[in-house]
Amino acid sequence: MSNVENFDPRQLPAPLPAPVPTPVAAPRPARSGLYLTGGALALFLAAIALGGWKHHSRQLETLATAEQHRAFVPTVRVATVGAAG
Numbered sequence: 001m002s003n004v005e006n007f008d009p010r011q012l013p014a015p016l017p018a019p020v021p022t023p024v025a026a027p028r029p030a031r032s033g034l035y036l037t038g039g040a041l042a043l044f045l046a047a048i049a050l051g052g053w054k055h056h057s058r059q060l061e062t063l064a065t066a067e068q069h070r071a072f073v074p075t076v077r078v079a080t081v082g083a084a085g
Helices: 032-070
Strands: none
C-alpha cells in the first residue's frame, strides 16, 4: 500500500515563481538642508558686503568734509577806519 507505485509527477502542483526582488534605491543625501545653509550664507555675505560699502561711502564723505574744514579760509571785509569828527 505504498503510494510510490502510483506516483505521477504530472499531478504535482506547479512550482511557485521565484520572487522578483524589489529594486532598492540608493539613499540620497538630503539636499534641502544644504540649500537652506547656502541661502543663509549668501544672505549673510550680502549683508556684510552692504555694510562694508556703506562704511566706505561714509568714510569718504567724512574725509571730504575734513578737507573742506582744513582748507576753509574765512573772507572778511575790511574797511579803512577814518578819524571821527
